[in-house]
Amino acid sequence: MWWEPALILAMVALMLAMVALLVAWMMWRLCQRKLDAMSRLMRELTRTRDSYRKQLEELQAANIGMGNKVTELGRQLGQLHEQQQELALKDPQGKLYSRAARMVQLGADVEEIMAECEMPRAEAELLLSLHRKQK
Missing domain, CATH: 1.20.5 (Single alpha-helices involved in coiled-coils or other helix-helix interfaces)
Known part of the structure; x- marks a missing residue:
């Protein structure tokens, strides 16, 4: 039976080919799973980018x-x-009141305010009274 070693060799070659195909198929499945995971990640990143774009x-x-x-x-x-x-x-009188108020803040008395602002005593006393209430 001289053909037996050839047959055995052919069967070994066939088995090696089947193992190689099995390994290739397993690697292809692994790559396919990685590709699917990357596709899911890409879709999520695209949604996130679109959300940020809308917020911007x-x-x-x-x-x-x-x-x-x-x-x-x-x-x-x-x-x-x-x-x-x-x-x-339009209101020069308002300027006098502003000036009188500043004088009160600086410690002027009724007489000084009346003289500088040409203001009646009652108005000068009213300004002093208002200023004291604000303190």
Whole structure:
């Protein structure tokens, strides 16, 4: 039986081929599982990125709104400042009261306030009384 070693050799070769195919199939399955895991991770990262992008867009919109409000408040502040300037120019008597109030804060008495601000005694005494109540 001279053909028996050839048959044995063929069977060994066939078994080695089957083992090689089994190892290759197991490696392919492992790679497939890793690929699936990476795909899931990629989908999750994409969702997270989209969520952050949406939050950023909302923040940008809010920032623009705040900028517009700050601009409007600045404009209103400018108008109020102009109105205050106009009132100060129209009311010279108000300047005297402001000056008298500063004098009271600096410790002036009734006589000094009456002389410097050309104010009646009753008004000078009222300013002093108000100032003392504020302390």
